[in-house]
Amino acid sequence: MGCAKPRVIQAGDIADAMEKLCISACCNLPEENLERIEAFAAREESEVGRQVLEMILENHRLAAREQRPACQDTGLAVVFLELGQDVRIEGGDLATAINEGVRRGYEKGYLRKSVVAEPLFERKNTRDNTPAIIHTSIVAGDKLKITLAPKGGGAENMSAVAMMIPAAGVEGVRKFVVEQVRKAGSNPCPPVVVGVGIGGNFEVAPLLAKKALVRPMGSKNPNRAYAALEDELLEAINKLGIGPQGLGGSTTALAVHVEYAPCHIASLPVAVNLNCHVSPHQSITL
């Protein structure tokens, strides 16, 4: 048995890939996002709501055509890395390479720099949108998959986590998720995408909710019970009447994505992470 030779990836190539990903993710939205908005526009009950959805579609097409960010809030650069354990990175360290790519991408792409270095006292803008928020998983294989989900502040501010007791059950989860979207109202730029994380613990549930948002919009959880819960939540949310931009209507959410994980016998953590209708994300594998 010989040792598998590691596959070398240059840090410079990671930075280059990250730079392109920042610009592309903000300007070129996933095709399924637009298809989903079109489908909801066709059955939106409010005339003003339909008009708003048409404007949103026009905006998203214009963004791709002219390579402009669909939303001025190009967000914090939230990065999910799946790093194959047979990869060896040379020519620099991983976090520095990611941040270098963010710095160049946000500058060259005319994207907004929305990071303050310290949250409470000075709140001084770092002027280059770094640091990125990086979540790394070590996986089998010799590839590096980078997923970027630029995350705006408006929808993020309307997110929440609840540490429920197991007795709260499905009904407790349903009430919490629907109530969170109701309270958010017009703030998170509806129609929203609702990321729900159930299980894990106090820090895992929100991370699951965020990961749920990078699934293709409208995709189903492979577990049938959770897929049914997604459908049920979407239906309940779209009865709230909030509608496109909160002006009233039947399209409050475009999709509900639920992710789950094992948890403690005493716990039922639930997190809701909202995303706006722009919902940008894109991946690349090196």
Add this chain to the structure above:
Amino acid sequence: MAKHITTPLSDETVASLKAGDQVLLTGVVYTARDAAHKRLIALIKEGKDLPIDLQGQVIYYVGPAPAKPGDPIGSAGPTTSMRMDPYAPTLMEHGMKGMIGKGMRSQEVRDAMVRHGAVYFAAVGGAAALVAKRIKSAEVVAYEDLGPEAIRKLYVEDLPLFVIDDIHGDDLYEQGVAKYRKA
């Protein structure tokens, strides 16, 4: 049919607007977000002059993306207005007549709109590339160090907006939800 209105807003114009109206706004508007509001309020507390004259003016809650070469501005959709709620009544006391943003306002802000005769508009959040097409010029007039949060003087033409809160205390968000709510 959308109403055409121009800035600075006269008392007659403000009085004519009702929650639910669609308007196309033309004229100068000033941008300001959290950090700029904080500085404006600090100046007012110290009794100092503001860098902009607020009489009849409209403040647009936006932090635009940088302009590409040849453009006046980058993508420029509205930000969430509630973050400016703690500051808005004071600015209305000093002459501000209109606000553009997205999302609900507090009861205090709505009461202040009734008291001072001011109106709150929403632009379509996340339609930022489209909104930018209606902005014909932009210049930083204060707080350049704040980057995207600097105060900019914009000239807009036919900016499409919805009247959310009017001087009668009516609110389009409440009306809209009441009309379409099924549970």
